[in-house]
Amino acid sequence: MDTAADLLFLNEEVALRINPFSEGEYLVIQTHPQEKNLKVSKRSFDYEEAKKYCELENLGHDYATFELRIIRDNKLWTVNNLGYPRTISQQQDWKVSLEYLEAIHDNDNHGEIIVCFCSYPYFHGVTAQTSSNCVTCLVDDHGREIHSCPNCQVASLQFKIKNSKFKIKDN
Numbered sequence: 141m142d143t144a145a146d147l148l149f150l151n152e153e154v155a156l157r158i159n160p161f162s163e164g165e166y167l168v169i170q171t172h173p174q175e176k177n178l179k180v181s182k183r184s185f186d187y188e189e190a191k192k193y194c195e196l197e198n199l200g201h202d203y204a205t206f207e208l209r210i211i212r213d214n215k216l217w218t219v220n221n222l223g224y225p226r227t228i229s230q231q232q233d234w235k236v237s238l239e240y241l242e243a244i245h246d247n248d249n250h251g252e253i254i255v256c257f258c259s260y261p262y263f264h265g266v267t268a269q270t271s272s273n274c275v276t277c278l279v280d281d282h283g284r285e286i287h288s289c290p291n292c293q294v295a296s297l298q299f300k301i302k303n304s305k306f307k308i309k310d311n
């Protein structure tokens with residue numbers, strides 16, 4: 141099935157993500173700046189190769205940061221100095237539900253997807269009563285009202301609303 145979202149796959153960076161990640165696969169990901177989608181710049185099963193690539197990426201970019209992760213149980217994990225999983229990564233391959241991606245392009249629907257500094261995306265919507273709320277927007281967990289980040293638990297959502305580029309419409 142072709143959807144508007146499929147056009148995203150024409151983007152080379154996104155194309156890196158088409159094939160599902162495999163158990164034990166190393167990923168070099170961009171951890172700063174954050175984007176809505178996981179930015180993978182390298183996939184490899186060779187720890188030394190991936191580590192080297194990550195070091196070179198960090199040397200080659202002044203304003204972006206890259207880190208090494210490994211896939212275990214379909215999740216991203218940080219890597220110890222032997223190349224084994226250490227702790228669960230704050231950055232994950234979050235899948236935003238299509239209805240929220242469509243909602244941000246709908247002019248009648250005042251909302252946007254905000255990315256927490258930990259990488260977690262959530263939906264900030266504004267209702268006709270000019271009250272605003274934040275809800276989860278992932279494929280497997282959406283529509284849940286949240287007041288703190290479910291991923292890093294930081295209660296910074298209100299702060300982000302105030303600084304949001306989105307203007308609350310006054311009627």
Ligand SMILES: [Zn+2]
Pocket residue numbers: 256257258259260289290291292293294
């Ligand atoms: Zn967070």
